[in-house]
Each structure stands twice: as C-alpha cells, then as structure tokens.
Amino acid sequence: MFARKNGNGGAAGTNGFLIELAGIRKVYRTGALDVEALRGIDLAVRGNEFIAVVGPSGSGKSTLMNILGCLDTPTEGSYLLRGEEVARFSPDRLAETRNRHVGFVFQNFNLLPQITAYENVEMPLLFRGTGARERRERVERLFEQVALLDRMKHRPTELSGGQMQRVAIARALACDPDIILADEPTGNLDSGSGRDIVHLFEELWTGGRTILLITHDESIAKRTRRIVQLQDGKVVSDEMT
Amino acid sequence: MIRPLLIARLFRRSVRIQRKRMTLTIMAVAWGTIAIVLLLSFGEGLKRSMDTGRKGLGSGILVLWPGQTEKAYAGFPQGRSLHFLPEDPRLLEKSIPEIEAISGEMIRWGTQLVVGRTVLNKKLTGVEPIFGDLRAHVPEPGGRFLNELDQRQKRRVIFLGTELKKDLFGEEPAEGKRVLVNGAPFTVVGVMREKRQMGMYGGPDEDHAAIPLSTFQALFGDPYLDDMVVKPRDPNRAEHVKRRINEVLGAKYRFDPEDSRAVRVWDTIENARTFLKVMFGIEIFLGIIGGLTLLIGGIGVANIMYAVVKQRTQAIGVQMALGAFRSDVMGPIVLEAVVITCVGGAVGIAAGWGIVQGLGFVQGHVESPAMEFIGRPTFSLPIAGVTVLILGMTGLLAGYFPSRRAASVQPAEALRHE
Numbered sequence: 341m342f343a344r345k346n347g348n349g350g351a352a353g354t355n356g357f358l359i360e361l362a363g364i365r366k367v368y369r370t371g372a373l374d375v376e377a378l379r380g381i382d383l384a385v386r387g388n389e390f391i392a393v394v395g396p397s398g399s400g401k402s403t404l405m406n407i408l409g410c411l412d413t414p415t416e417g418s419y420l421l422r423g424e425e426v427a428r429f430s431p432d433r434l435a436e437t438r439n440r441h442v443g444f445v446f447q448n449f450n451l452l453p454q455i456t457a458y459e460n461v462e463m464p465l466l467f468r469g470t471g472a473r474e475r476r477e478r479v480e481r482l483f484e485q486v487a488l489l490d491r492m493k494h495r496p497t498e499l500s501g502g503q504m505q506r507v508a509i510a511r512a513l514a515c516d517p518d519i520i521l522a523d524e525p526t527g528n529l530d531s532g533s534g535r536d537i538v539h540l541f542e543e544l545w546t547g548g549r550t551i552l553l554i555t556h557d558e559s560i561a562k563r564t565r566r567i568v569q570l571q572d573g574k575v576v577s578d579e580m581t
Numbered sequence: 582m583i584r585p586l587l588i589a590r591l592f593r594r595s596v597r598i599q600r601k602r603m604t605l606t607i608m609a610v611a612w613g614t615i616a617i618v619l620l621l622s623f624g625e626g627l628k629r630s631m632d633t634g635r636k637g638l639g640s641g642i643l644v645l646w647p648g649q650t651e652k653a654y655a656g657f658p659q660g661r662s663l664h665f666l667p668e669d670p671r672l673l674e675k676s677i678p679e680i681e682a683i684s685g686e687m688i689r690w691g692t693q694l695v696v697g698r699t700v701l702n703k704k705l706t707g708v709e710p711i712f713g714d715l716r717a718h719v720p721e722p723g724g725r726f727l728n729e730l731d732q733r734q735k736r737r738v739i740f741l742g743t744e745l746k747k748d749l750f751g752e753e754p755a756e757g758k759r760v761l762v763n764g765a766p767f768t769v770v771g772v773m774r775e776k777r778q779m780g781m782y783g784g785p786d787e788d789h790a791a792i793p794l795s796t797f798q799a800l801f802g803d804p805y806l807d808d809m810v811v812k813p814r815d816p817n818r819a820e821h822v823k824r825r826i827n828e829v830l831g832a833k834y835r836f837d838p839e840d841s842r843a844v845r846v847w848d849t850i851e852n853a854r855t856f857l858k859v860m861f862g863i864e865i866f867l868g869i870i871g872g873l874t875l876l877i878g879g880i881g882v883a884n885i886m887y888a889v890v891k892q893r894t895q896a897i898g899v900q901m902a903l904g905a906f907r908s909d910v911m912g913p914i915v916l917e918a919v920v921i922t923c924v925g926g927a928v929g930i931a932a933g934w935g936i937v938q939g940l941g942f943v944q945g946h947v948e949s950p951a952m953e954f955i956g957r958p959t960f961s962l963p964i965a966g967v968t969v970l971i972l973g974m975t976g977l978l979a980g981y982f983p984s985r986r987a988a989s990v991q992p993a994e995a996l997r998h999e
C-alpha cells in the first residue's frame with residue numbers, strides 16, 4: 341500500500357542515478373565571517389535507496405538536505421536531479437521540482453498551525469493544481485496510510501508529536517515524490533513515536549520509495565541500507581550496511 | 582505563472598486566519614478616508630458658496646463713482662467734486678466700443694414703500710433695463726425685470742428684492758400688485774430670485790427695489806447719477822476700458838486722464854481673478870493635505886504588510902518547500918493589501934458621504950450665517966473616484982514591495998525563521 345504509482349523508484353538520469361552531486365560547496369557569508377558548511381561533496385543516489393546521513397552537529401547535514409531539496413543553492417559544484425542540472429532551473433521550475441519530485445519531513449514538523457491537518461496535507465496538491473475531487477480522494481488515502489483518518493479535521497496543535505510527524509509524512513507523500521528528504525524526523529519525538537516513524541519509513545522504502553534520512557541515532561541509521569557519514573562538510577565514509 | 586483561483590483561495594484562507602487584524606486595518610484606512618472626504622467636501626462647499634456669492638453682484642463688471650480730482654488741471658483746482666449726468670452712459674457706450682453694456686444708477690435711501698397697512702423705508706434704485714443682466718437681478722418665474730418700454734414711457738413699475746417682497750407681501754405672489762412709492766402707485770412687474778451675494782455697495786440687493794431710471798428722475802428730479810455699472814466685452818481688456826473711461830470723462834469734465842481719484846472704480850474682475858487664485862491655492866493646499874494623508878495611510882498599510890510578511894516568513898518558507906510559485910506567495914499578500922485599502926476606502930467614502938449628507942440636512946434646517954458662509958459641504962464624485970484610484974494604487978504598492986521581499990529569500994532561509 342505504500343508503493344509508488346509508477347513503481348520504478350523515480351525516473352533516473354541517463355546513467356541510472358536519481359541524484360548526482362559533484363564537488364558541491366556551500367559557503368554561508370555571515371558578516372565578516374565565512375562559514376564553509378560543505379567542502380566538496382560527491383554523492384550519487386539511485387532510485388529506491390534507503391540512506392542515512394549521519395555526522396556530528398554542524399557537519400553540514402541540513403545544508404546538504406537543503407541543497408538536495410532545492411531549498412537552497414550551492415556555492416559551487418554540480419547537482420544533477422534526474423539527469424538535469426538544477427543550477428539552470430528558473431525559480432518557478434525549482435518550485436515545481438520541490439512540488440513534484442521532493443517530499444520534505446522536518447524535525448520541527450513545519451506544519452502550518454492555523455489550518456487543519458487535512459488542509460496541511462492538501463497544500464502540495466493545491467500548488468500542483470490537482471482538481472478538487474482527486475485532491476480529496478488523495479488526501480483521505482494519505483490519512484488512511486498514516487493511520488490518522490480520525491484526526492483530519494484537527495489543528496496540528498491538537499495533535500501529539502508523533503501524530504504531527506505522521507501528518508508531515510502524509511504531506512511529503514502528497515505529490516508522489518521521487519525522493520523523501522527527512523531531517524532528523526525523530527529528533528523531537530519520544531522513543532516510542534520515533535520507532536513508529538522509522539517503521540513508517542521502512543514500509544515506504546519496501547513500497548519502492550527513495551528515502552534520505554538525516555539522523556543522530558545510531559540504531560536508526562543501522563536500519564537503513566546505506567550510511568553516509570559527514571564531518572566538517574565532507575563525506576568521510578559511505579558504506580552499505 | 583499566475584494562478585488567480587489559487588491566489589484567491591490562499592487569500593480567503595489568510596482572511597479567515599486573521600480576520601481581526603484585517604478588520605482593524607480596514608477601519609484605520611476608512612478613518613483616514615473619511616477625513617479626506619470631509620476635508621475635500623468642505624473645500625468644495627466653501628468654493629461653491631464663495632463662487633455663487635461672488636456672482637451675486639454680477640460677473641465681470643466695473644462700478645464707477647464720481648470722485649474728487651487729485652490734480653489741478655486746465656485751470657481747475659485740485660479737490661473739485663465731479664458728477665455723472667444721466668446721459669454719460671450713452672457717451673461712454675458710443676466712445677468706447679469695448680464696452681458691452683452700461684447702466685446708470687440713482688439711489689434714494691429710506692424711500693417709503695406702502696402695501697396695505699405695511700409701511701417700510703427702504704433703498705430705492707433707479708436703473709436702466711440692462712442693469713438686470715449686469716447685476717444679476719434674475720426674476721422669479723411669472724415676473725420680469727424692467728424693460729425698454731418701461732424706461733421710454735417712464736412707467737410706474739417696480740422690481741422687488743427677494744426679502745423686501747417677503748416683508749411687503751409675505752408668501753403671497755406680488756406680481757401685478759400695487760406698491761405706493763412715496764405715495765405714488767407702482768405695479769410690481771417682478772421679484773428677484775433668491776441669490777447669495779458677497780460683494781455689495783449700499784446693502785444687499787435682496788433688500789432694495791428697482792424702478793426705471795426715467796421714472797426715478799421724473800419722480801424725484803435728481804440731476805445726477807450715483808454710479809454707473811459697466812461690463813467690458815472682454816474681461817482681459819478691463820484695464821484698457823478703465824483708461825478709456827478716464828480719457829472720455831476727463832475730456833468732458835476737464836480732468837487729467839491720469840487722475841486716479843476723479844473716477845473711483847470697483848473692479849470686480851480683478852477681485853474675481855484674485856479670488857480664483859486664492860481658491861486655486863486653497864484647493865491645491867487641500868489636495869496636498871489629502872494626498873499626504875493618503876500617502877501616510879499607504880505607508881501605514883505597507884508597514885503592516887511588512888510586519889505580516891515577517892511574521893509569516895516561516896509559513897512562506899513552508900509553502901515554497903511544498904512547491905508554491907513566487908506568484909502564489911506574492912499574490913495573496915498583494916491582494917490582501919489591495920482589499921484592505923479598497924474596502925477601507927469604500928467604507929470611508931460611504932461614511933464620509935453620509936456625514937456630508939447629514940450636515941447638509943442639518944444646515945438646511947438651521948438658520949446660521951456662519952453655516953451658510955462655510956457653504957454646504959459638497960461631496961464630489963470625481964474627488965471620490967480619484968481617492969479610490971489613489972488608494973487602490975497605494976494598496977498595490979503597499980502589498981507588492983513586502984511580498985516581493987518575502988518571495989525573494991531562499992526557502993531554506995525562510996524556514997529557519999522562527
């Protein structure tokens with residue numbers, strides 16, 4: 341039930357990679373001080389991979405995720421998404437890419453507090469231009485998938501942390517993305533809810549999805565298929581488990 | 582790419598979320614608009630009041646009085662008093678082609694007027710028929726001003742000022758009725774239509790009566806005119822006409838044409854010019870105040886929108902992460918600012934209009950010279966239109982710049998904003 345509609349784990353680039361990073365650098369200019377958050381990242385991701393990105397705080401994990409999700413632009417380097425150079429995308433094309441090809445899950449959920457859970461999940465479909473009926477069917481299916489049908493009309497503030505993160509996952513899945521980027525999704529949850537969320541990701545992966553999970557937690561990292569370790573903005577190890 | 586339906590949907594959602602703040606902002610805009618509408622309405626009312634009042638005397642005329650020479654001339658000493666003769670208007674008319682119309686006038690104060698048991702002592706003036714046009718003596722329907730036949734046949738006919746007629750006849754129609762003037766029976770041929778008169782010499786026209794100049798002479802035997810009323814064909818040639826009058830009369834009465842005291846002149850044309858300049862100045866002044874008020878309102882709205890955008894930064898980041906186009910982010914914000922200013926403006930204009938109508942109603946029912954002078958505040962549709970237009974533009978700008986700022990940051994940066 342978590343299978344992607346088109347099943348192949350996302351249309352990959354010409355050489356079979358969904359994502360290819362080469363020599364990615366990111367420098368934050370904050371006043372007098374320049375922070376080099378990424379110092380030359382090379383990374384390739386295929387469809388239906390389940391990857392954990394680990395590393396100490398400040399090693400550049402979130403920065404990497406922002407670039408992968410087209411939320412930020414690298415200072416240097418090449419990023420091919422489905423074989424296309426992202427640097428050449430217009431702002432609208434970037435928006436469209438975020439909408440159709442990437443699903444985000446954040447540590448702090450980033451649900452809009454003033455609208456209902458249903459409306460939060462519906463949001464990406466609105467931006468996609470999906471018709472009202474299809475939208476409703478799809479949102480209801482998603483709530484069924486994350487087992488929150490009875491909470492659809494609730495405000496995020498009326499939900500528990502685990503429930504909020506499941507709503508966020510439903511939202512990430514709304515437009516059937518090629519890859520799900522999750523930045524410490526269990527960081528704000530108690531261990532029980534955290535386990536549920538990880539379990540949900542495992543199910544999504546077996547359903548054919550590609551997932552990149554940033555985490556501090558060794559035990560969570562071990563449950564993925566590939567662990568990429570960052571340190572000081574560099575990949576220091578990249579191993580299959 | 583702009584998606585109006587989506588923008589409208591997001592806008593409605595944001596209205597739902599922050600109804601109270603929007604209502605308050607709308608009220609603030611409405612308040613400012615009321616102030617502008619009232620300001621401009623009073624300005625317009627004052628202008629119209631002064632404009633009609635000014636025209637009450639008659640437009641584009643010169644009034645001439647005989648004076649005293651200030652220079653010795655041709656063997657005559659200085660300080661000699663002049664007199665106008667009844668045939669002088671004909672002389673001026675004939676000698677100065679730039680004169681369109683001219684009438685002599687003789688005045689008697691405290692002339693006894695009797696109707697039934699009512700006895701009044703009022704100003705009586707003897708004039709030529711053209712005086713009616715020159716000095717805005719417009720008859721009420723059913724009556725007329727004095728005419729050529731009256732003048733030629735020295736008819737005993739009389740034209741009554743508005744108030745004087747009321748004093749003599751009350752609400753009854755006066756046309757065709759009798760009035761005894763110093764004991765001689767006269768027939769009323771017309772009553773002056775009510776007018777507002779600011780400029781005057783010898784009291785308001787509404788309080789006097791006019792009879793043919795010929796009849797006046799026959800009745801009282803006065804040898805001299807008290808004044809002459811002259812209308813130049815072209816108001817811009819008034820200076821020339823004044824000089825020619827001095828030349829013609831100077832030649833006849835032997836005074837220096839350069840003598841500025843021999844003939845005293847009231848130039849209403851010059852007064853009117855000054856008046857229009859002052860009025861124009863007042864209008865510009867009010868316009869600037871109104872414009873500044875709008876500008877301040879616009880800056881206020883823009884400020885609020887900046888605050889709103891700042892407060893929503895994270896939400897905007899979330900929307901962008903979920904695939905919102907720049908226009909999806911900017912559209913609802915611009916729409917919000919435009920709706921706030923337009924609804925606020927509409928409410929303000931409607932309320933301002935209501936207040937203006939209310940004031941007009943009160944004024945119509947209270948007799949107060951001050952009120953009358955202020956003039957009835959007049960709601961002017963073009964002004965309202967311009968106000969709405971400026972407000973709409975202001976809203977557009979007040980929404981555009983904050984929203985552009987919101988949409989121009991990287992989503993990652995917006996998301997970091999708490």
Ligand SMILES: Nc1ncnc2c1ncn2[C@@H]1O[C@H](COP(=O)(O)OP(=O)(O)O)[C@@H](O)[C@H]1O
Nearest residue numbers: 368370375377396397398399400401402403404
């Ligand atoms: N917006 C920013 N401006 C300036 N410096 C930043 C910004 N975001 C991250 N950094 C810096 O870049 C480095 C990497 O940060 P980040 O990617 O958040 O690390 P991680 O997610 O692994 O903890 C850190 O030193 C952090 O302080």
Ligand SMILES: [Mg+2]
Nearest residue numbers: 401402403523
């Ligand atoms: Mg981080």
